[in-house]
Amino acid sequence: MNLQMRxxxxxxxxxxxxxxxxxxxxxxxxxxxxxxxxxxxxxAQGMPQKQIVEAQHYYEQVAQADNESAH
Known part of the structure; x- marks a missing residue:
C-alpha cells in the first residue's frame, strides 16, 4: 500500500x-x-535594419526581465 501511494x-x-x-x-x-x-x-514602416536589431535586443531584454519577475 505504501509503495502504491508513493x-x-x-x-x-x-x-x-x-x-x-x-x-x-x-x-x-x-x-x-x-x-x-x-x-x-x-x-513595414521602413525602419533601418540597424534600428530593428536594436529594437529586437531591447524587446528581448524586457521580455526576459518580465519572465524572471513572473517566477
Missing part, C-alpha cells in the same frame, strides 16, 4: 513538472512569434 505521488509530480515545461515552451514560442511580428512591423 508511485501515485511520483506520477503526480512528474505530470506537474511536464506541465511546467510545456508552459515554458509555449511561452518561449509565443515570445518568438511576438519578436517576429515586431520585426515585420518595423520593416
Amino acid at each position: 508511485l501515485k505521488d511520483e506520477r503526480r509530480l512528474g505530470l506537474s513538472e511536464g506541465r511546467a515545461e510545456g508552459r515554458a515552451k509555449g511561452r518561449d514560442e509565443m515570445q518568438d512569434e511576438m519578436t517576429l511580428g515586431l520585426i515585420h512591423a518595423l520593416q
